Amino acid sequence: MNHAESLTVSAHGEREIVIMRRFDAACADVFDAMTRAELLRSWLTGPPSWSVTECESDLCVGGRYRMEWQGADDAQMAMSGAYQEVAPPLRLVRTQTFEFGCEPQAGQQLETLVLTPVDDGAATELRLTVQYPSKEARDGALASGMEQGVAESYAGLDRALDEAK
Amino acid sequence: MLAMLADGQEYTVGELAAPFDVSLAASSKHLVVLEKARLVRRKKRGRTHACRLNAKPLKLVMDWTEGFSATWKRNFAQLDGVLTELKAASTRAKRKRKEANRK
Incomplete structure (x- = not known):
């Protein structure tokens, strides 16, 4: 079954983005896939043409996780943080910091994952709340993807940028 | 600009x-x-x-802001695949256990 259409991304309060999605799998499997390095590696690959170059996850309170990606032209990106609450298979809280070449998302975010069993446990409702350090940071992250047609206009800009290099 | x-x-x-x-x-x-x-x-x-x-x-930022939603959408679609594999693996494991018990 394809639930891709059921993804919702919305602004909550001043500093939060809430991501919701339903999966045709038990909460335990979703929890594993979101926290075990060997599984994260296979799906959290980032934008098209990027790939995971490093992934580690020490799943315990205070344990750290880190993922690194590589894109074209040796561009690199990393995401890391520490687990604050680990309560499988329903709840996880962790800090998160992105490292880009030029820090468009400065500051630390707090990510809260809540999984709720539905359909007698056969499916899972995922709710991922990302709290940003400021309203500006939240709005920036959200604006980047919410504007329709941005991708198309960027494609033209992309070509121009390649020539400008 | x-x-x-x-x-x-x-x-x-x-x-x-x-x-x-x-x-x-x-x-x-x-x-x-x-x-x-x-x-x-x-x-x-x-x-x-x-x-x-x-x-x-800018190119780097654009890749990563290609869409906050779009990136999650595509990555979650990949997660669907991982979950299907996990489910299949646990079904296989259950079947094996059953067969082992029967022996």
């Missing part, structure tokens, strides 16, 4: 400000922000400043 600079040409602050209904001072301020973000490079050419796009960090 970034869209104007995207053709790779150099523009003066005045040229960049022209299409917008804002003061030269406000445009200049905006450019300083872009410069601080390392998205624009500014060179002094006589009495004017020539601005040029610094494409590399």
Whole structure:
């Protein structure tokens, strides 16, 4: 079954983005896939043409996780943080910091994952709340993807940028 | 402004400000922000400043802002695949256990 259409991304309060999605799998499997390095590696690959170059996850309170990606032209990106609450298979809280070449998302975010069993446990409702350090940071992250047609206009800009290099 | 600079040409602050209904001072301020973000490079050419796009960090940002939602959408679709595999693996394991018990 394809639930891709059921993804919702919305602004909550001043500093939060809430991501919701339903999966045709038990909460335990979703929890594993979101926290075990060997599984994260296979799906959290980032934008098209990027790939995971490093992934580690020490799943315990205070344990750290880190993922690194590589894109074209040796561009690199990393995401890391520490687990604050680990309560499988329903709840996880962790800090998160992105490292880009030029820090468009400065500051630390707090990510809260809540999984709720539905359909007698056969499916899972995922709710991922990302709290940003400021309203500006939240709005920036959200604006980047919410504007329709941005991708198309960027494609033209992309070509121009390649020539400008 | 970034869209104007995207053709790779150099523009003066005045040229960049022209299409917008804002003061030269406000445009200049905006450019300083872009410069601080390392998205624009500014060179002094006589009495004017020539601005040029610094494409590399912007390309990186664009990849990662290709869509906050779009990225999650695509990555979650991949997660669907992982979950299907996990389910199949646990079904296989259950079947094996059953067979082992029967023996």
